[in-house]
Amino acid sequence: MSATVWIVLFRGVGGKTQLPVKPLREKLGAAGFDNVATYINSGNAVLSSDRPREAVHARIAEICSQEFGFEKDIHIVALAEWEQLIAENPFPDAVETPKFLHAAVLADKPAPARLAALEEVAQGGDRIAVVGKVAYLHTPNGFGTSKLAEKFDKGIGVATTARNWNTVLKLAELARAARG
Template sequence: MATYIGFLRAINLGAKRKFPKAAIAKAVEAAGFTEVETYINTGNVRFDTTLRSRAKIEAALEKAFEAEAGFAVPTIVFTQKELSAIADEAASYGHGGKHYVSLLKDVPTAAAVKALEETSTADEVARVGGRAVHLLLGENYHEARLTNAAIEKQLGIATNRNLTVIRALAEKWC
């Protein structure tokens, strides 16, 4: 058995995409995974499985989530080691402002990473490490150009969490 952490994209936004923690856990168990736990109501789930293929795990979860919620739920899965590395990498930036992490479904190309990182400014910095984009934002973070939507336009499907959540999950589940 291996433990994975899944991040659900675009749930609990507006009236039509509600997907409570209990329903998420039910769907994960229905997909055949065990030792299921959720953390806050933003689509974070820990589970064990005998599957080893990330693509197969994500596909099984997405099928179960759509069956339970009634809408597509893109899902991004990491191993415990990968999540720990993302949390650890954040410390290397020493950023005192707002720090968000966009978690990517697929590894971006070197050209796409270079293009994204070149859009950085003094107040908005993007640093890509594997399937994680660290968004280091200044005081006007609520007006930032570097958002998860911008990341998705350049690098594909992503979901965003603030660094506090990433660190809490790494501490709790890794």
């Protein structure tokens, strides 16, 4: 089995919840993961492994719990899936201001009624679309002031973690470098 490059997204890092990047890189490397890199101190890592997704997830969760007391959701996405996430962006016009475009990786597909309810709170040019298990949010007046963004986490009804488009592209770059 050849190695897969994984993008690892830790939910809820920041504020009181810290996940120190240098010790995290060291622990992941010591656990046998290759090409380990992190991006900013907000819960993003890239690594490669020949282990299957479930085993990678389980080992990362174990390390984070034992070494850092981190018990929140961890989402892992293969590089090929991340490339698809970028290619399927339904709001290509929004990439001009990438901090206002977010991609949220979803644990499962949301119920149509949940998505419809979120669409109803969208205002001021806010837009949401779900493609597969990714929700795309465009908040042209700012994520922090958007009613859609405010209601998204609880409203979508499935576990999720979001990254702005700048971070999406940077993680793709790091993952491609890890692939070699």
